[in-house]
Structures are given as C-alpha cells and as structure tokens.
Amino acid sequence: MINNDDSPIRKIIHVDMDAFFASVEQRDNPALRDQPVAVGGSAERGVVAAASYEARQFGVRSAMPSVTAARRCPSLIFVSPRFEVYRAVSQQIREIFSRYSDLLEPLSLDEAYLDVTEDKSQVGSAIRTAEKIRSAILEETGLTASAGVSYNKFLAKIASDQNKPDGIFVIRPHEGAAFVTSLPVRRFYGVGPKTAERMDRLGIHRGADLRAKTMNFMIEHFGKSAGYLYYAARGIDQRLVRSDRIRKSVGRERTFGENLSTDTALGAALEDIIESVWDRIEHNKVSGRTITLKVKYADFRQITRSRSCEQCLTNKSQFGATARALLAQLLPVSMDVRLMGLTLSSLSAVEPSRASRMVNYSVNSQRNFDF
Amino acid sequence: MKFSISRDSLVRSLNLVAGVVERRQTLPILANVLLVLKEDWLSLTGTDLEVELVGRIQLAVAGEESGEVTVPARKLLDICKSLPEGSEVKFSVKESKVAVRSGSSRFTLSTLPAREFPNVENSIGTHQLTIKQGQLKRLIDRTGFAMAQQDVRYYLNGMLWELDSKQLRVVATDGHRLAMCTLKEKINVTGEGGVQVILPRKGVLELVRLLTDDEADIQINIGSNHIRAATGEYTFTSKLVDGKFPDYGKVVPRSPNNILKGSRQSLRQAFTRTAILSNEKFRGVRLKLTENTLDIVANNPEQEEAEETVSIDYSGEALEIGFNVSYLLDVLGVLSGDQIKLSLADPNSSALLEESEEDDSLYVVMPMRL
Numbered sequence: 001m002i003n004n005d006d007s008p009i010r011k012i013i014h015v016d017m018d019a020f021f022a023s024v025e026q027r028d029n030p031a032l033r034d035q036p037v038a039v040g041g042s043a044e045r046g047v048v049a050a051a052s053y054e055a056r057q058f059g060v061r062s063a064m065p066s067v068t069a070a071r072r073c074p075s076l077i078f079v080s081p082r083f084e085v086y087r088a089v090s091q092q093i094r095e096i097f098s099r100y101s102d103l104l105e106p107l108s109l110d111e112a113y114l115d116v117t118e119d120k121s122q123v124g125s126a127i128r129t130a131e132k133i134r135s136a137i138l139e140e141t142g143l144t145a146s147a148g149v150s151y152n153k154f155l156a157k158i159a160s161d162q163n164k165p166d167g168i169f170v171i172r173p174h175e176g177a178a179f180v181t182s183l184p185v186r187r188f189y190g191v192g193p194k195t196a197e198r199m200d201r202l203g204i205h206r207g208a209d210l211r212a213k214t215m216n217f218m219i220e221h222f223g224k225s226a227g228y229l230y231y232a233a234r235g236i237d238q239r240l241v242r243s244d245r246i247r248k249s250v251g252r253e254r255t256f257g258e259n260l261s262t263d264t265a266l267g268a269a270l271e272d273i274i275e276s277v278w279d280r281i282e283h284n285k286v287s288g289r290t291i292t293l294k295v296k297y298a299d300f301r302q303i304t305r306s307r308s309c310e311q312c313l314t315n316k317s318q319f320g321a322t323a324r325a326l327l328a329q330l331l332p333v334s335m336d337v338r339l340m341g342l343t344l345s346s347l348s349a350v351e352p353s354r355a356s357r358m359v360n361y362s363v364n365s366q367r368n369f370d371f
Numbered sequence: 372m373k374f375s376i377s378r379d380s381l382v383r384s385l386n387l388v389a390g391v392v393e394r395r396q397t398l399p400i401l402a403n404v405l406l407v408l409k410e411d412w413l414s415l416t417g418t419d420l421e422v423e424l425v426g427r428i429q430l431a432v433a434g435e436e437s438g439e440v441t442v443p444a445r446k447l448l449d450i451c452k453s454l455p456e457g458s459e460v461k462f463s464v465k466e467s468k469v470a471v472r473s474g475s476s477r478f479t480l481s482t483l484p485a486r487e488f489p490n491v492e493n494s495i496g497t498h499q500l501t502i503k504q505g506q507l508k509r510l511i512d513r514t515g516f517a518m519a520q521q522d523v524r525y526y527l528n529g530m531l532w533e534l535d536s537k538q539l540r541v542v543a544t545d546g547h548r549l550a551m552c553t554l555k556e557k558i559n560v561t562g563e564g565g566v567q568v569i570l571p572r573k574g575v576l577e578l579v580r581l582l583t584d585d586e587a588d589i590q591i592n593i594g595s596n597h598i599r600a601a602t603g604e605y606t607f608t609s610k611l612v613d614g615k616f617p618d619y620g621k622v623v624p625r626s627p628n629n630i631l632k633g634s635r636q637s638l639r640q641a642f643t644r645t646a647i648l649s650n651e652k653f654r655g656v657r658l659k660l661t662e663n664t665l666d667i668v669a670n671n672p673e674q675e676e677a678e679e680t681v682s683i684d685y686s687g688e689a690l691e692i693g694f695n696v697s698y699l700l701d702v703l704g705v706l707s708g709d710q711i712k713l714s715l716a717d718p719n720s721s722a723l724l725e726e727s728e729e730d731d732s733l734y735v736v737m738p739m740r741l
Contacts, residue, residue, distance in 0.1 A: 103674065115674075242672055365740035366653065366695055367719070368546050371617035 020110035021050035042078035176235030253341025374434030498562030505585025526614030574609030629687030
C-alpha cells in the first residue's frame, strides 16, 4: 500500500468553516456581529459548542465549560444552538462541494475532504478550485471558510488551519516532508492531549523528532496509530477520501443539573438515557455489539464499563437490560455522580451513513417495489 | 431392530433428509433422524417442525424385527459418507444405543425414543395435482433466487404458488426484484376454484433437491396450512406461510417502450466483468444506452473503474439507468435462450427482463438511483 510511487499525485482539499455555529448565529442576528459569542448552554453545567473569533481572543474555546468561558470573557453572549439551521447550511455547502468533486468525505457538519484529482468542473487547478469553493460558500451562505490544499488528507487538514479564518494555504508535494519537520506534534491529526503528553515525555515535540524514530519504536509506543504517525511524519498519508465513512458509535451522555446521589436516581436517569440512545440507534439504522456505560463522579474521576455481545443487539429490551446490568456493577453508588453516558459501538450499518449519500456508487440507492 | 443396507442408497436418502435438520435446534430430538424399519422397507424422517421429509428405501434383504429409533442425523450422515462406496452397513439397536458396522469399522450412536419424535401435522388437502418433477424443478429454478431472506415482511421469505383450474404459476420477490414463471403445459387440478399459497423459503430449497428425475411424477397436495409433495421415494411436508403475498401484477411494467435485445452470453460476461469493480456492498452499475450500443460502467469507493461496450439491438431513446448488477446476473444466469430482451420505460421505473424465445418466465428489476 505504501509503495505507491507510480500512482499519480492526488489533489486533496480540506474545507473547514470558520467558527461555524457562532458565525451562523452572527449572520442571522446582526446584534451579535463583532461581539464575543458562544453557542451552547449558559447554565451552570453548560459547555461551549462553538465560539466566535471575538470570543476566542478572550481564550474561549469550544468544549470549554460555560462557567470558565464566562469567567474569561465577562461580556460573552450565550446563544442556544439551532442544529436544524446548521444542518441546512451544511447541506448547502455539501451541495457546493459536489459541484467540484464526486469524491467527498464530510467529517462533520462544517468540514469535509474533497479529492479533486479528477477535476470534475475543469477548473484546471486545485488551488483555484479551493478558491472557487470558498467564494461560492461566501456568496451563497454569507459565511467564510478556510481551505487547505495538498496531496494528502493529513496535510490538507493541517493546511486549512494555517491561515484561518477566511484563508487558504497550500502544501505542495515537494514541500510536504519539510513542512511536517517543524510541525508541533499536537497539530498532527489524531494526536490529542494524552498522546501529545506521552510524546512529550519521550522527547518528541516536532515532526522531526517523530521522524527520527523507527517503526518498531512507533509500534511499541503508539500501537494502532504507529503506521499512520510514522508515515505522517514523512508527509505521507495514503488514506483515501472515502465517501462511505460509517459511524463507529452511537451514544449520548448527560451532565446532571445536580449531582445524583442515590441508586434510584441513577436508575431513573439511566432509563432516560436508554430511551434517547435507542432513538438514535433507530434513527441511524444501525445495530451494534458493544455497550459502554460511562460515569463521571463529583470528583471528576471517570470510569467506563462495557460489555460485548456475540450478536448484534437488535431490540430495545436487550439493549436496556445490558445497560442496567452495567450500572448494577457500580451500585451501591460510592460517590455523587455528575455525568452518565451510554454508547453502542462495534456497529454494523443497517444502512450506510448519511454522508455516503453524496456519491452515487457507494450509496444504497436501490429502489423498491411499491407494494 | 436389525438390518443391513447399501451405503450408497443410504447416503443418497440421508443427504436429503438430514438437509432438513437444522444445525441449531430448539429440541434435542430435532437433531436426530427417525429410522423406521418395516420388514424390507426402511424410512428415514428429518424435521424442523416447519418442514418434514420422509425418505423410503427398499432393502435387498428384509430386516430382523421391525422397529423404530432416532439417532443423530449429522453424525450418521458423516459416518456413512466417509465409508467406502459400495460397502454394506449393518445396523442393530441394543438397549439405548445403535451399533453401526461396516467392514472393520464400528460405531455406537446414542438414541432418543422414537415416540418423542414430532411429526408435522397435516391438514386435509383441498387441491391436488400431479406434474412431472422436471416441470416443478423449472418453476423453482427460474424463480427461487428472488426469494427474500429474513425479511421483516415474512411473506416475502418464500415463494407464491398460484393455482387455478388449468395453470400453475410461481412468483418470488424480495422487494427489489421479482421473478415469475408459469407452467406452459395445462394441468389437471382437483379442488374447488383457485388457490394461492406461500411456501417458506426453506421448504422451497429442500423440495427442489428432491427433484432429480425430470420424467417422474410428483403428486402435490395443498391444504389450508400445509403442502405435501410425494415422489416414489420421498414425502415432503411443509407448513405454509400465513400471510398475504403482494399483488405482483402491480409491479410488472405496463408498456416500457425502450427495448434492448442482445446476446445473453455476451451481456452476462460483460456484467460479470464490470461487477468486479462495482461497490462490493451495493453492486451498482450504470447502463448507458444509445443506438445499438450499451455501455456498462462500474465504480468502487477506491476510484477504480470498469467499462464495457456491448453491441446490441436498440433503437429507443438514449438512456442512463443504474442497477444492482447481481440482480441482472441472477436473471441472466437462469435464462437459457441465446437472446434476451430488456424493456425500460425511464431511469426511475422498473425494468422487464425476458427471453426472446421462451415466454414462460418474466423478471422485473427495480433500478438504482444514479
């Protein structure tokens, strides 16, 4: 797979909307423009889902507890999310993408990879295509996007972040390896705070440090990600832009307004969560084999318990019973609980994910008899 | 109970009877085959409570002491299959064991009491007919592939048999494609009026295995809950699916006016090749029709592509339509004529596939969205 020297150089664009949810809110409500805005709940336990660039100047970040955000930026305006609007805008931008490529992989509502090697609309250059996409997005949605253009997904994604917001950055094939050398490891896709910390302890801070390590070293320390990181450090990433990405898990978690302290209250809360997760399972038309229960205690200690079944869980009573059995292992409750979550994974898609509906050949678009 | 039997005739019969036995059963005794000895006749019965098959073998030498016993079906079959061809197998029951001996091989099998062996209840037949095994085999072979598998619309997991006073027609569909075959020869049916029954999928698959002699008769007896079919050596009984089969006439396109005629073999080969690079799961291929030319294109998520050009006879409008290539190949695989006919209305409507020479079979395939 790696020895691919003969294959033509691919052209990949990563498009990422700038402060997506917050920008949509600022677009639709002029009073919010130029103001620090956080989309998310302002309640005591709320979390920031997205922050406007004005808010980011105060150090407000997404996934930050609303309380912390309000402390950092006292003038922060909290807005409740309107997901149906975001989804509609997301559809609009995906439609724009589809004018320029049939091979696109949405990563979330606001970002996607496009493989434009084929140059569907005969623009002539990937950079011009990226610019056309950005201006079409601005014209048709009133929002700005940033784009990264390169020869693989890894670099395209890093590039889109380089000149954010409303910017574009290009990493050409001969620049890739050198670009990665000076890149801090935490900017590698897939390297989160935990991995970055581990790398730090191993004396790996930049791409060059990573590149100096052998494959055996990588396997020993980074397990499954070893291959990806080894090649990424050399500016190589063979992952294809896949339009049929399937969802890996379905779940949901709830932070309680007040910590729960009794077994009964936890049991009741679990029933609620079972209901809503099952709804999502049905909505997404998936079934899965592994159920994971997550509990976060008042002291922020977090534990998970999971159980895998040999066959897919196909009915709600089975799903509920397994979830209850997992909770029973943790009872009687030793400390107040602030958060509980339930996730179904090892999924088999009953139908392909929404994302794959974009490209005809990887979609189950089989028509049915009408009887 | 004691008898001797030729290994070959036992294997032939046991193969069919054990086919009915499920690998996983709800009752231990359902893993067993019932052996009944009556003088020089041995009968073997396998059942899963839905489908029952009884095979009868005449012994060269009458057995000693008639009797009945049940033994593990799969193990007995595996033992007999691995004995040398042409050998004789001796059975004898001792207490609760069955001893099986052949040449220098000896086996002792556990048994369960024959009185506990369940039999599929048989309702009184309302319609009877006798046809040739070859006729029934053609009906099933031509349509069986289109039966649904484990569909929640349980009535699709089987085959519709539609009988009126002179005609037998079978239909199978999984909701995406439909296959229909009508017996060309007129038949004689005893019974009042017409009848529509659904045979369960498993019953159909087991029944067709019995039809080895095209010229021999098979007697069919249809009741309200069961169907029974008897050949000289076997009696097959199956429960019927209790449900209403969809109105298949509704899905057959009325008058598709874009008609393609082409060589079955060259189309089949072209589809087989393009299928290799279609999406493994959804199997979509794109058909582009222009005057006397068919282009078939397949893509997969790895961006690989297959393209075939086939010359055909076509003067309809230029058209692009997508299909699950497996559905087309299934049909081309069972048709036999040199020429086939594909009739299309538009890219969103069902397509009709037929042979140009024979006219007993008809296939409807829904397209994929492009």
